[in-house]
Amino acid sequence: MHLIELQDIFKTYHLGEVDVPVLKGITLNVDQGELVALMGASGSGKSTLMNILGCLDHPSSGKYWLDGEEVSGLSTDGRALIRNRKIGFVFQGFNLLPRTSALENVVMPLNYSSENLTERAGRQRATELLERVGLGDRMHHEPSQLSGGQQQRVAIARALVNRPRLLFADEPTGNLDSKTSKEILLMFQRLNQEEGLTVILVTHDGSIAQYARRTVRISDGLIVADAAGDAS
């Protein structure tokens, strides 16, 4: 069984009276433990595909099984639940809560989780994750006191706090210099290798795709290439 199974996904936006087809029949499988780069130029539909894969949006037609569950027909609340339980997000702009300590930022998703962790257990888990991303000494710093790379690492810890099956990284290095970018990408690789976490990197940058073991290229709403890359 695949972790992700997309079958003939279409997505059409209605802008006024004009229908804009963005995804024109995507069929894709991703297995547990893969590190996939989703590549495409801007306007190719890769963000839309990521939104659908990340259960932020629903397809206009087609089927999507995530972890064996049909999610394309779920309600808004149902998708929120899936996002909370199975998916972690890392964004280009970090999206940390301002004036909130790193620890609080990591704990935040637990507030919406259905598993009833005690506050102490939640903090314990967040502390461990921050230590794992190498920020054990910066737990009580606010985002404004952290560098870009550190902020992105806090964001990764936050994405992992609900123990998701799947991690989405949307241009995770877009706001970072090349050295920090490398650190972050290596961290994704490590998470993928050590924990068997399925990671999907969404990017337009070919050099980032290098870190993935499989690259899926999208152009004009269709998958044009799906090849195993060299995971260096």
Next chain:
Amino acid sequence: MSKLYRTFRMALHALRRNVMRAILTTLGIIIGIAAVIAMMEIGSGSSSAIQGTIASMGANNLLIMPGTAASGGISMGAGSTMTLSPQDCEAVLRECSAVRAAAPIVRARTQVVYGNRNWVPMYIYGTTPDLLAVREWTELAAGEVFSDRDVRNGSKVCLLGQTVARNLFADESPLGKELRIKNVAFTVIGVLSSKGANMMGMDQDDIVLAPWTTIKYRVSGSSATTANQSAASAGAAQVNSLNQLYPSSATSLYPVPSSTQAADTPLPVRFTNVDQIYAAAQTSAEIPVAIAQITALLHERHHLREGEPDDFSIRDMTEMTKAVTSIADLMTKLLLVVALISLVVGGVGIMNIMLVSVTERTHEIGLRMAVGARGRDILRQFLFEAVILCLAGGVFGILFGRLCSFLVTKFLHWPTLTSVTAIIAAVVVSASVGIIFGFYPAWKASRLDPIEALRYE
């Protein structure tokens, strides 16, 4: 439970992230609630002061009159029978809880003489010191009130109203002077403060007050309603053997009985009647209660059977009571309107800030949704924030309002009255304002699309 607690903590945390804004927002509610509290306290203070003033005009007073006598189909009018006794008055005071004070009254209308001046006061009242409490007239211009002992002894002392004092004594001080009422010498022991005319235009200062025993037994002798001045002065010397004008002429016709003889042959108790009883209800609201209590009591005391007509009548100052109630009503409504307006202003302030806050935190809302917050989680969080702001505003508003009313009392000497109702209402209202005015922004936040919210700059 823990979910609520978490939401509460999150809301608190979100507010702490922008303390200045939270304080400014709360300021609106603080001022609103403080205005409500201060207005309520100052208002209810003024209201009760106004009611007190009207009450001192006699709005709470009840007049108990004897019933009417009829002879051969000819009614003699109200007060023409002799059914009320001083004991009735004491019983009313003792047993009717809604009655604050009561005093019997024996009326006389005759000439008062001092030196070469004379005057016929509008009212010569024989009463007890309680009358002044009934009429809320306890302030004296000079001297002091006669005591209960004076009443028991039938002391020949009196209090003068301003008009009487002016006409008899002009510039002299009347204190300690002796004047004569129907040839009985009274010592003036006090002068009442000026009360002016009553609602009917009758000069209330044209009055002489004396112990009712003195007036009853030494001056009047009979119900004064029918006695006019000329008849009284004509009959005085012959009828009233207690007249002490010429002490030497008081010859004893019979041997004085020894104390043993007196004990063996008790004198039949003479029924003493009074002309009316003046009573005051505790508050204007209790007037109907007081009337019912007095009626029941007098029925029992006068041994009236079921269905037998009352031998007394009770009158209240309906006109004035109506004025009091309508003023109290008006004040309450006025205060309510002021309170509502200030709360709406505060509430709109909260809504404004919360709407700004939702726009400003669109990104954050998108993120929270991306990590799994449902619309209702967002709704709840923003509602909590609004309610916390409003409740905090409520608490500080109460303190601030109390401070304001305290300062007003302290420096402006306006009467204020602590209103627990207002405080409770303020807390309830501030929470409701939070929910009502916080709902729209919270609802707006909960309807955001996570993708667009995340992309929003």
